[in-house]
Amino acid sequence: MLRFLSILVAGVLAFPVLADDESASLRMGDDTFIGGRSVVHSANDTDDLFMAGETVSGSADITGSAHLAGRAVSYDGAVGGDVYAAGEEIEITGDVSGDVTVIGRALTVGSVGGDLRIAGSELHLTGDVGGYAMIAGEDVRIDGRIAGDLRLAADDVDWGSAATIGGRLILYEEDPGELEVPGDLVPSDRIERLEIEEWEGPQxxxxxxxxxxxxxxxxxxxxxxxxxxxxxxxxxxxxxxxxxxxxxxxxxxxxxxxxxxxxxxxxxxxxxxxxxxxxxxxxxxxxxxxxxxxxxxxxxxxxxxxxxxxxxxxxxxxxxxxxxxxxxxxxxxxxxxxxxxxxxxxxxxxxxxxxxxxxxxxxxxxxxxx
Incomplete structure (x- = not known):
């Protein structure tokens, strides 16, 4: 816990630098911490990555986890661990080996090797999910295969041609039955519809x-x-x-x-x-x-x-x-x-x-x- 706190503190050293154009960075072992108004990560020898700023982007592969925060966040490099991201517009298009937890307004997530937890307004899943998925949003589009269960709370859902669910589909609706589910998406005996008040996922x-x-x-x-x-x-x-x-x-x-x-x-x-x-x-x-x-x-x-x-x-x-x-x-x-x-x-x-x-x-x- 103490090591985690010290890393996280170092990662946000540039919080006041957000008022400046220049960014600040720090290396501790194989971990990288970057902060500022507009920050970019391009080093290929990074384990854990911490980035904060108004605009945050990166394309280099990392072996550990990524912790990203900003108004506009985009990362298209491969991540060997987990991804934690918060912001207004977020695009995680690189392959993630671990879990992905994202919250914001307009969110796009690619392939996820582990579990997916995502909450926002406009959500787009473009890749496959190796574990379960918990999705809460207004407008949701799913263009990938979810290997485990999908818990979904949404106003409108657009199922892409590549969308399939390997586990159960649990829908949380204000009026159960209002969301349409394609027949080839998941067998009807694996669909469960619940009241929105019973939602236990991210809110x-x-x-x-x-x-x-x-x-x-x-x-x-x-x-x-x-x-x-x-x-x-x-x-x-x-x-x-x-x-x-x-x-x-x-x-x-x-x-x-x-x-x-x-x-x-x-x-x-x-x-x-x-x-x-x-x-x-x-x-x-x-x-x-x-x-x-x-x-x-x-x-x-x-x-x-x-x-x-x-x-x-x-x-x-x-x-x-x-x-x-x-x-x-x-x-x-x-x-x-x-x-x-x-x-x-x-x-x-x-x-x-x-x-x-x-x-x-x-x-x-x-x-x-x-």
Missing amino acids: PPSLRRAVASFVLGVIVVAGLAALIAALVPDRLADMRRLILDRPFHTLWLGFLTQSAVIGAGVVFALTIVGLLFTPAMLLLAVVGGFCGYVVAAYAFGVGLLTAFGKPEPEVIGDRALAAGVGALSAGIIGLVPFFGWLFVLALVLAGIGAITLRVIRPVFFADMAE
């Missing part, structure tokens, strides 16, 4: 909202961190150094500060007359926690970049890059069950601690000069 609306919410959260955090870095670079640099140089100290102080703010709200409530101040204290705790997360995410991004040999950020472009790396990598780690929550909580408290040290400068157990 584009909910998944789209989940992805959109995650991306929006990353953009907000990265944008705020970059804005702070532009407005008060020295103060943010001081807080970043405090977190990286004294992580446990800032974590402890953040815990103490947040406890004091929340505790103050409780004490105000106990006095009855100060009950009106309780919501304000709770709001302060929430706002402080969010600000702490933004600062700590930026520091985390700087720490990751320096760990990969990058110098400390001195210009706004490097600071924006660090903000994007920190926000995205922290968000991804936060998805890990249980441990991800603890990691995010630690970031929040460390950030609050750094803000407290920079703004209030508390001193504990110091000798008082007489």
Whole structure:
């Protein structure tokens, strides 16, 4: 898991570079990571491939898996592992030995050696599928053989002349029986029609909202961190150094500060007359926690970049890059069950601690000069 997270974090190093024309790339062993506005992969000696940008394309064969994200994604090279892709327009026309999981609007997929999971609006399967297929869309065209079962939820289906199904055909319809099935496609005794409410496959609306919410959260955090870095670079640099140089100290102080703010709200409530101040204290705790997360995410991004040999950020472009790396990598780690929550909580408290040290400068157990 840690290796996967480190690879994924490295693969998205160029998230803020999407605003530039140039792309950024990184090699770790046999794996390749590319990001930017318009990115192209052409190296033939790649195992796992990670690409993100506005337009993403590639034609070289890879031996591992491909992870692709962008507005327009196209890949016509052979993939030895699995393919995971998300975007608006996606074309995976090269042969894929493993599974394919794709979500977007207009999607085209070629030959798949394993299983196919695809959800979108306009879907086109041009090749054969070696395993099962789960397809959810509005307009679907199938021009290949599916060796296993096909679970299909669609408004309109166009069956090509080469389309056949080796397993069962399970149709999910608003009105069972409305979709026509050619007689030579699959025997009638292997056709099952169910209500659309029983669909258990990929559901584009909910998944789209989940992805959109995650991306929006990353953009907000990265944008705020970059804005702070532009407005008060020295103060943010001081807080970043405090977190990286004294992580446990800032974590402890953040815990103490947040406890004091929340505790103050409780004490105000106990006095009855100060009950009106309780919501304000709770709001302060929430706002402080969010600000702490933004600062700590930026520091985390700087720490990751320096760990990969990058110098400390001195210009706004490097600071924006660090903000994007920190926000995205922290968000991804936060998805890990249980441990991800603890990691995010630690970031929040460390950030609050750094803000407290920079703004209030508390001193504990110091000798008082007489």
